[in-house]
Amino acid sequence: MREPLLQVQGLKKYFPVKGGLLQRRRDRVHAVEGVDFEIRSGQTLSLVGETGCGKSTTGKLVVRLLEPTEGTIRFRGIDLLTLSPREMRNLRREMQIIFQDPFSSLNPRLTIRQTVGEPLVLHEKGSRRERDDKVVHLLRKVGLKPEDRFRYPHEFSGGQRQRVGIARALALNPRLIVADEPVSSLDVSIQAQVTNLLLDLQEELGLSYLFISHDLGLVEHISDEVAVMYLGRIIERGPARSLFANPRHPYTEALLDSIPVRDPRQRKGGHRPLSGDVPSPIHPPGGCPFHPRCPLREEICTQTFPGLFEFSPGHIVHCHVRGKRG
């Protein structure tokens, strides 16, 4: 099998919680607590989970907007964390990020041409003329008009701004794009347009996506693989079809169960919402982080984090109970 484009192993990120007289570190937020995954060229891995489960942090760690506390990130086999700043800067061309909020992700004082052209100025030697042509080309590619490049972000709608953000991310011909909830702040009709744009671009340019979302319906539609996160850990990961048809982890089950169905009578089984709240990531529960809310809880769940159990090829779950029976 070919080497994966992106390989993440044992990724951890703790944020210090400061306080007191001298701003000493009093505690830490366990935002990402040992995450492993791979993305192959041209494929999409989706990270799903509730707010605060560490999926956005994982995305930012991958493009090194944040420095991991522990773990390795290999991109094309190169360990990103050992690179010098200069080498890292060169590698940044190949991995880009699209942000959730299209209103804060564009500098309001720069024209679209300046925003989209900025990476070109930085990484590509070329005349102003060539750069301008490239900007026009990029705008066309994301479905904007060439004359839009002289306008400012406030003259655009949310969906159009997100297209500008995509054009900026595409400017350097990246191979991996981290899409951090790229459509969740858009209207539903626009969501479909932008999602389709992302899919078209993937097909055309052979992009890989790390797609971060909490919209399960959308994720099912676009992903090759899905990883479910809970309190900083991936608790289940597998091919989209297998995972949606056959969720193994009780948390995944609960998540899928919460997708609204058009006809309530078609709902499989009774609707059993999870009880309780997500515990604080400052003091995550020991053992399996899900155990305080888990309907299948056993004694062992409170003591150790379950190892990996593979159900079908590529479909893995971290669960003591389901692992035993499987």
Place this chain on the structure above:
Amino acid sequence: MNLSPLARRRLAGFQANRRGYWSLWIFLGLFLFSLGAELVANDRPLLVRFEGRTYFPVFRDYPETVFGGFLESAADYRDPEVREMIEERGWILWPPVPFSYDTINYNLAVPAPSPPTAENWLGTDDQGRDVTARLIYGFRISVLFGLTLTLFSSIVGVAAGAVQGYFGGAVDLLFQRFIEIWSGLPVLYLLIILASVVEPNFWWLLGLMLLFSWMGLVGVVRAEFLRVRNFDYVRAARALGVGDRVIMIRHILPNAMVATLTFLPFILNSSITTLTALDFLGFGLPPGSPSLGELLNQGKSNLHAPWLGIAAFTVLAVTLSLLIFIGEAVRDAFDPRRT
């Protein structure tokens, strides 16, 4: 002019504040007027017509021999003999105030300081120098000093605030503590001590005052950088590999400029005040320079000559008030709750 809608709205907001708007024009008028002080108040004629030829003594030195005298040195046009020589075969055009700031009027009817007369509109000071001329030149040097100091302290202050806010963490913490200590120093005493160690001239004073005046802007700029550095567009730039310096200047600084601009008239104001205070105490500009503070001091020591104190006070009060009015209008125009 090509302005963004926001800038246009701010300009309209500034113009809507009539007091500030007119203050700006009056101040600009006064400042431009004082920039041409040499043409308004000078002890050399603007124009001399002599034997069919035209001379411009304001701009050039002419030896006395040109006008038929015997000295090789530059002609002193206030000398009655020189004046007579020229007027025999030509004429002289004087500026409205025929005194420069250091011209001593030896033909006073009463001992200096002499009260206002038709010749010395606002009287003379205790050394027989024309008060009007000294006010014009004093205003100019005060404003120029204030503007220069404001420019330099903005550059230093914005840079310091930007570095603190952008990098945050330990840099910010140490820098903030340093500023707290530095701003706790008794500035006026230090300036007095320093000014007595060196012979102060314009640039020395500027440097000394810059040591303390740069802190005014650090707070606002730092706050703005702390806020904006976590915006997604800054993150996007970082993910694209844009360097720290470019991010600071291109993506964050424009946000901080609004706050900076609002502060500028007030900083200018305090610069002028500090310079005047030092001059008043005698630790400011070198002796003999035209200075509002020095004139105030004369007014204090010559209470029987109220025109000194009143003149200096009026000019100072008008200048400072105009600047405050301008500052208020700028502040209102940039107020995010209004625009």
